[in-house]
Amino acid sequence: MAKAAKKIGRYKILGELGRGAMGVVYKAEDPNLDRVVALKTIILEKDAEGRGDYQKRFFLEAKAAGKLTHPHIVTTYDFGEVDGIAYLAMELLEGTDLRKRAQEGPTIPAAEAVEIGCQVAEGLAFAHQRGIVHRDIKPANIMLLARGPAKIMDFGLARMRVADHKTSTGMVLGTPRYMSPEQISGQPVDQRSDVFSLGIVLWEMLTGRRLFAGTEMAQVTHSITCEEHEPPTRVDPELPAMLDFVVARALKKDPAVRYQDAEEMAADLRTCLAELRGREAAPDEAGEGSRTVKLDADGEPTLAAPATSAIAADTRLPVSRHFESSAALMRLAKSPRMGRAPRPVGIFRRVLNDGPVRRLFLVTLVAALAGSYVALA
Amino acid sequence: MTASLVASVVFLKIQDFARRPASEQARLRAQLQAVVAVTAAEIAPAGRLMLDAADGAAIVVLDDPRGALRLAERALTAVAVGLPLSAGINHGALQLAGRKGGEGMTGDGIAVAAAVAAFGAPPRLLASRSFRDALAEVAPGLEAALGAAGTFTDPGLRTHELFSPDDKAIQRRSRRYAAIGVVLVIALVGAGVAARASTVGQQPFMEVILEKVPYWRDLVQKVSY
Secondary structure (H helix, E strand, O other): OOOOOOEEEOOEEEEEEEEEOEEEEEEEEEEHHHHHEEEEEEOOOOOHHHHHHHHHHHHHHHHHOOOOOOOOEOOEEEEEEOOEEEEEEEEEEEEEEHHHHHHOOOOOOOHHHHHHHHHHHHHHHHHHHHHOOOOOOOHHHEEEEEOOOOOOOOOOHHHHHHHHHHHHHHOOOOOOHOOOOHHHHOOOHHHHHHHHHHHHHHHHHOOOOOOOOOHHHHHHHHHHHOOOOHHHHHHOOOOOOHHHHHHHHOOOOOOOOOOOOOOHHHHHHHHHHHHHHHHOOHHHHHHHOOOOOOOOOOOOOOOOOOOHHHHHOOOEEEEEEOOOOHHHHHHHHOOOEEEOOOOOOHHHHHHOOOOOHHHHHHHHHHHHHHHHHHOOO | OOOOOEEEEEEEEEOOOOOHHHHHHHHHHHHHHHHHHHHOOOOOHHHHHEEEEOOOOEEEEOOOOOHHHHHHHHHHHHHHHHOOEEEEEEEEEEEEEEEOOOOOOHHHHHHHHHHHHHHOOOOOEEEHHHHHHHHHHOOOOHHHHHEEEEEOOOOOOOOEEEEOOOOOOOHHHHHHHHHHHHHHHHHHHHHHHHHHHHHHHOOOOOHHHHHHHHHHHHHHHHHOO
């Protein structure tokens, strides 16, 4: 298509930047403004009936995304449709997306990961305040500029893609690994769904692992809806404990107890960032004091800690690394069967050990003897 | 071989933890760790095992229900310094969990303690029936300090008969036993006096009965011979 279409609308194609599920992204020039842009094309449906709806929705979403001008959101300059191809002209960014950065580069330092998470949360908060939900927050949609902030890409386009797949195959596709439980189960989503997706991205940046991995869709769905994540500090004990709480709150399965908006999450991430920056500034101080007791020396994954309400279903609780429990564990290792269910206390034991019962018994005995003496003497 | 045991579990739950801002969660968690460190210090390291929960902590006390109760009571004093804790104690089955058998614990002992802790509002301490029985077994009479708090049903529709500490229950029990003692003394000594009085200056009661029924007198005499 790149060769055939040297121009799309008024835009002069300069080269291809990438290809995705929906279309191709070109580097293009806007001759009117003499500006180089990223031109994202979306192939519209050929079916005339569905096409009208799709086109209408695309323009609505693009119009809404075009209103978002924020340092952490890729700016949309223009949109339109020509020869069955819808296009979006967006800010052209020099940098790499977070997915490539995670795949190719070394593990992202904690402070940088938190900063990226914070910037994305701020961008999302801005969009959420204007009633726009991204619906497809994932590393590939977060652009890291060579020098400067992280920017969210593809606002509003997820809905187009989901609708497209739903129409054609009856399935919700998109990026299941980063979907919220409500999104993956086909329920209506709001800004809290983006918060969940950002929680996954943040967890993966901090740990360098995949959170809800799986080869089958059913496996991923089950993981997202049922499995509890492992706190980041269990993977890297050097991370601030507060990050555990931020991630835990963002990844709540129930949207009602999740962060209610991205601004709330951004505020907490700013606090974490301040702590991390403080540590970087004073590395000697950070090394002092009582650190956690590391039980798992070989770095094997440890158990995550479920909340009280979830314990009825999953009673596994991890041994705390903040306290020394090795003595008890060694004792259990030596005597694998310990204790028994309580038995009822017999009358003789109670008389011997229970003060009031013993006194009553003695008083009764003395009274009985006294009564007998009086009667018989 | 995986270790399985029956032990007391003190579950300390921070109320409404999930709904609090993360900065507050971190502060509360740090406070809880400090509280657990102080309160668990009186139990020997080989006698207790600390477990993490997302919204609290569980302390497994291996063979000292009295110590578990003391620990829970002391931990709840932290409510005064702004840590909204509730506690649940249970005595039940546990097992070491995890691939290496030492990463954590699982079992009904934890599940019930967590359910019990969820029933109480800070600074309430609730104990299960099995914990009360365990306490009675190691220290008969001490279980009286746990008064009936009612029957609760958890989200899994499991019913729990729960008890909560009652400072005056021991005194009330002592007074009750003393009153029963007094009544028994009066009754037994009074019966002796009555028996004695019935014999003074007149024919004994039994003699009167036996004379009225001659057949019984013969029978008694036969048996006596």
